[in-house]
Amino acid sequence: MSDNTVQRDLSAYEAARAEADHPHSAVVRFGAEAPLQLDAGGVLTPFQIAYQTYGTLNAARSNAILLCHALSGDQHAANVHPVTGKPGWWETLVGPGKPIDTERFFVIASNVLGGCLGTTGPSSTNPSTGQPYGLDLPVVTIRDMVRAQAMLIDHLGIEKLLAVVGGSMGGMQVLQWAASYPERVFAAMPIATAARHSAQNIAFHEVGRQAVMADPDWRGGRYLHEGTSPRRGLSVARMAAHITYMSDSSLHRKFGRRLQDRDGHTFSFDADFQVESYLRHQGESFVDRFDANSYLYVTRAMDYFDLAGEYEGVLANAFKGVKTRFCLVSFTSDWLFTTADSRAIVHALNASGAQVSFAEIESDKGHDSFLLDEPEFFAITRGFIDAAARAVGAL
């Protein structure tokens, strides 16, 4: 690695950390007059939410769509990312003329509570100490994230959202929205998600967290105070997680057993295989843009998610009398959030009498399919959103 590269990496890292308090996004700050109730007990105050919007809110305020991002996502769904310079993570789906059409809809995307791109999280400055929160931030839940989003939607003057859409952890937020604020959500689209995090998924998250915490540079969560960064730990966590986002067949198609810039095995532990090199790159680039403690907080929020748990263990009770219409989507090769997970939600919605669509999309790209070019998924999204818009007269 040349000195130049080190310099660039460091500045990307620093640029990302600067987003925590002063993001390249709109920010709403909630002071002592609007404390955030937390499931862990107590309140968070003050706190802030960073968000992006696309398109224009119509006069009736009936065309607003909220996007909920996944574990490693952020509010930059459909614009160039201020830190990485890459296109927004959902530009496949969201934009002018796209299935979620920003020429017709007012689209909102906010950074989740506990995140690191401008919404209050562990790398944000704790106003009572002037230092980063680190582990002093209370552990947050999916419901806390959604409570914070509801305050943002209030702040934007929107009574009822046309739709709430999200995949993976974003889908958990969609389900929580429909359960917590059914009268504020006309249409809900939970994609590649589950109503509870499975034991297997908690196990994968635990591996990732242990990798972060085992890095001596993590410093008990005080790396920002001490000027270190648990790069290796977070990178390993990301590498392990990335495998779970793909499928066996997509890894095979992409890499097979091909070697990386060499003719034979080196009989060492260097990255001989392309798949190793790819994962190392995934890990390295993630470290620049994502805060290690945020990774702990956000994975924990997913682990704690069990929507039925709030309703006597009966998922259908979460949606009792709900008027929201739903569209669930799963992908055949997704083994992290399976079709069976989506079907369990569909069964609960049927039992509660909700209007629901459910489609399973054939794809060999694994969990990440919802972020990729999947024409059938796009057609379904467009059909569902347009039908909802027609029903409320927003088209």
Add this chain to the structure above:
Amino acid sequence: MAARDLTMSEAARVAGARVDLLLIAEMVRPGSRVLDVGSGDGELLELLATTRGCDARGIELSREGVNAGVARGLPIIQGDADIDLADYPDNSFDYVILSQTIQATRRPKWVLEQMLRVGSHAIVSFPNFGFWRMRLDLLVNGRMPSTENLPYSWHDTPNIHFCTIRDFVALVEEVGARIDRAAALNGYGHPVRVNLPWAVWNLLGEQAVFLLSRKG
């Protein structure tokens, strides 16, 4: 009734909708809640929503059918009638419809019972294996009949439980349902209008549509 049916077949020609679907739609009370089991890409759902103002939802087994229907904004879930009907609460719909699908279910009797549990009415349409041309085909050729509507060969067909109109009437009695209305369509897709005994319908009807309700 006769005039109504004429209008229906006229409408069918204009709208391009299947006559049996128009017959079904005509049996459904406007504004009611309907579950269409085996909804395909949602042709009947759309017809019910636009012409009868129904809250119409579908279950469909084939992924292609579901995806095409949902992409048109219709509420369809990918699912299996033989399993998923059990999830719906009692009386959650006014009508549960099974159009041209009962012969493809693994447990026709169970499906019919579930339909009458979930809905206060059930509407079933099916190809009649007692149709004279089927009988003639089997008699003359000695091979399993295959027609324009049922082109599959015996060893490669989704249709595993064919029945005749009389067989179906017997099943209705067995599950203890009441027949509110019945119609048969002849080989040209026209309703067989004259009120004739089942045995005659069984001969002349290529397809049949039954409106059932729970007894008591």
